[in-house]
Amino acid sequence: MELAVEARTLPDAFARIALSLFAAAVDPASVDEAEVREVRAHGAGVPALLRRWLEECLYVHEVEGFACRSIEFAVFDAAPIAGGEPLRLHAFLRGEPMEPARHQVQGLIRGIGSDGLAVEALPDGFRLRATLEL
DSSP: OEEEEEESSHHHHHHHHHHHHHHHHBOGGGOOOOEEEEEEEEESSHHHHHHHHHHHHHHHHHTTOEEEEEEEEEEEEOSOBTTTBOEEEEEEEEEEEOOTTTOOBOOOOOEEOSSOOEEEEETTEEEEEEEEEO
């Protein structure tokens, strides 16, 4: 399954693609923003940061059993820093634990595909793509 999003800013594009990942697993309309999970990711470049971000979001869903409805970034540093510091982000995922009686599972996601990951700068924003392994 391919995810593709466009947004005016890189943080918004990262939030949208992660929300697309969560929506591929659970209908977001059935999710309340009752709890928060914190997620951090680091990467040597923007594509690496995107991969780690999606892997961390998938971990929160699959291992912790968390369904996400919205995302807020506390930190989003996607510009290289002198000295080789990795790019990083810190986000708050708002949602709730999965409840089989309330949350219809759309599909089981086994991982983020090794190909199909792309970050493209557009004249008025960004386009992100990722492939999910179902």
